[in-house]
Amino acid sequence: MADINQFRIIKELYTGEQLTVYQVEDPKNGEPGILRLIHQLPLRDQWNQLYREYEAKITYYKQLPAVKVLDVWDRKPFVVLEGNEGDFLEKEQMLTGKQIDQFVDAVVYLHKHEILHGKINRFNIWIKENGEIILYGAGERAVFQPDRKITIQDDLKQVLSILKNHSSLAESHCEGISFDHIEELQGWILRKLAIPKPGLVNLGESSTTVFGVPNKEVIEREEPKRIVPEISPAPPKEKRKSGALFIGVAVAVLLIIVIFSINFLKGGAEKTSIQASEGKQETAVEKDKPKEKAAEKKDQVDLSQFTQVVPSWEPIKHASIKLAGHEYTLVAAAQKQDDSSGKVKVFVLSQGKKVGESPEYKGSNSPEPTSYIDSFLTVTSENGQKGLLVFGLPGGLGISEVIALEVQASGSAKQVWSDYGTEVKQSKDVISVTGTELSNLSLKNNKFTLEKK
Numbered sequence: 001m002a003d004i005n006q007f008r009i010i011k012e013l014y015t016g017e018q019l020t021v022y023q024v025e026d027p028k029n030g031e032p033g034i035l036r037l038i039h040q041l042p043l044r045d046q047w048n049q050l051y052r053e054y055e056a057k058i059t060y061y062k063q064l065p066a067v068k069v070l071d072v073w074d075r076k077p078f079v080v081l082e083g084n085e086g087d088f089l090e091k092e093q094m095l096t097g098k099q100i101d102q103f104v105d106a107v108v109y110l111h112k113h114e115i116l117h118g119k120i121n122r123f124n125i126w127i128k129e130n131g132e133i134i135l136y137g138a139g140e141r142a143v144f145q146p147d148r149k150i151t152i153q154d155d156l157k158q159v160l161s162i163l164k165n166h167s168s169l170a171e172s173h174c175e176g177i178s179f180d181h182i183e184e185l186q187g188w189i190l191r192k193l194a195i196p197k198p199g200l201v202n203l204g205e206s207s208t209t210v211f212g213v214p215n216k217e218v219i220e221r222e223e224p225k226r227i228v229p230e231i232s233p234a235p236p237k238e239k240r241k242s243g244a245l246f247i248g249v250a251v252a253v254l255l256i257i258v259i260f261s262i263n264f265l266k267g268g269a270e271k272t273s274i275q276a277s278e279g280k281q282e283t284a285v286e287k288d289k290p291k292e293k294a295a296e297k298k299d300q301v302d303l304s305q306f307t308q309v310v311p312s313w314e315p316i317k318h319a320s321i322k323l324a325g326h327e328y329t330l331v332a333a334a335q336k337q338d339d340s341s342g343k344v345k346v347f348v349l350s351q352g353k354k355v356g357e358s359p360e361y362k363g364s365n366s367p368e369p370t371s372y373i374d375s376f377l378t379v380t381s382e383n384g385q386k387g388l389l390v391f392g393l394p395g396g397l398g399i400s401e402v403i404a405l406e407v408q409a410s411g412s413a414k415q416v417w418s419d420y421g422t423e424v425k426q427s428k429d430v431i432s433v434t435g436t437e438l439s440n441l442s443l444k445n446n447k448f449t450l451e452k453k
Contacts (some may be wrong), residue, residue, distance in 0.1 A: 004073045007035055007080060013088065014123050018144045021123075021136075023083065033068055034083035034126070034136060037076055038143075044077045046143045051079045054138060057113040063106035063133055081136065085129045089122035095166045096419045097195040097435070098401070099133050104186050106135040107159055111152070111182045115139055118150040120158035122166070130359060130415045153178075156185050168437075169193060196399035196420045196435070306331060309354050310347050314369055317376040321387045324409035326350060330389055332376060334369035341365065344372045344393065348411045355411030361403065364394045374400065375424035377431050381443035385409050388416075388443050390431045392424055400424070402433050404441050406448050416448045417441065 003009060007024040013034075014021040022035045038047055048070060055067040065081035072078070089095075095103065103125060110117055117124075118141030126134040142150055159182075160174050169192060179185040189195070306315050313333035321328050329349040336342040342363035348356035363372035375392040387407040392400030402424055404417040421435035433439045440451040 033080045035080045037078040047077045089125040102133040116150040319378045332373045334372045339367045356413045377426045379429045381446045
């Protein structure tokens with residue numbers, strides 16, 4: 001297959017009546033890209049104008065590719081856009097909640113910048129190897145079909161069509177509904193699919209309305225009523241002699257002194273008994289302390305040299321894992337950027353050296369880096385050749401973005417799954433994530449396995 005100008009073609013991804021899409025690489029710097037070559041020469045000027053306007057408005061957005069090159073090959077115009085390893089959305093592939101969120105966000109961003117997509121289909125939805133979504137082809141239909149004006153309703157219907165075919169949303173939910181703006185459709189999608197997102201707060205949602213209340217019977221218990229003795233009306237006051245009054249007061253004072261003395265002696269005896277009992281317990285604890293210290297020492301990982309191996313990163317959580325006879329330490333570390341943001345990365349260490357690391361993730365909106373990560377759990381494949389690390393990046397409403405990393409026997413690590421969840425727990429060799437649905441993560445036959453219930 002011939003190269004297109006300076007770009008080396010890796011493979012052809014799609015070909016249609018109007019254009020062909022290739023996955024390419026720039027030999028000069030090795031950077032990957034997606035090249036879109038149109039077949040019709042008369043459309044050159046409109047095509048160039050479209051992508052100049054796109055380039056001016058979409059400079060950097062995670063779910064939309066930036067323009068790298070706008071050029072001509074064999075008199076045919078083409079554009080090279082940012083691209084990563086991955087593939088188009090498959091015919092019956094189901095999108096996760098996070099992927100749907102990213103997909104709709106891309107359309108929202110286009111509309112905010114006065115760009116209508118016009119042809120939202122699976123051949124324009126690219127899924128990167130790490131599971132993230134990129135939306136290609138914005139505005140191209142206006143070039144290929146200039147006599148048919150693109151409307152907001154075109155995009156909204158196409159988004160709903162993707163949801164019907166690639167989400168858990170029942171088709172009946174999409175019948176007979178209409179929206180005027182993409183933000184309205186986005187809010188409806190978030191609620192229908194229970195996608196946890198900070199924007200839900202603005203829609204009046206909470207973690208309870210997103211994930212529902214556990215199916216347990218709530219029993220209300222009434223507090224026992226305090227019984228207050230009825231106080232009889234005081235009898236009519238009578239004049240008493242001063243001598244009788246003095247005797248009454250003296251008797252009352254004497255009774256108070258006697259009661260106080262009894263309670264004081266009783267309290268002292270109880271205190272002495274409690275102290276003796278506590279002393280026995282402390283003695284028993286002291287006997288068990290050497291065992292506890294030995295256990296702690298056995299499980300303890302020395303991270304004193306971590307900052308020298310990985311400068312400027314603060315370790316938060318760690319776990320040990322044995323693969324192919326080698327001991328590895330997985331360390332989640334944070335790097336604070338300001339009072340309300342930071343980033344997280346997982347490093348793989350072996351014998352005091354860094355042998356692998358994960359992609360970089362955004363830490364939670366908290367001034368304390370220690371709160372950037374939780375649920376640091378690991379499992380190992382039966383033959384001990386691969387490990388699976390699952391951890392959470394806390395967000396709002398008690399919801400975390402849960403990440404699964406697959407660790408190779410070489411120490412390299414790559415992301416294999418991500419979604420949102422409210423609880424992460426482990427049972428033997430299975431890690432369960434509770435969210436919009438229960439996801440069980442494990443390593444079976446030396447491969448990452450995802451089971452949803």
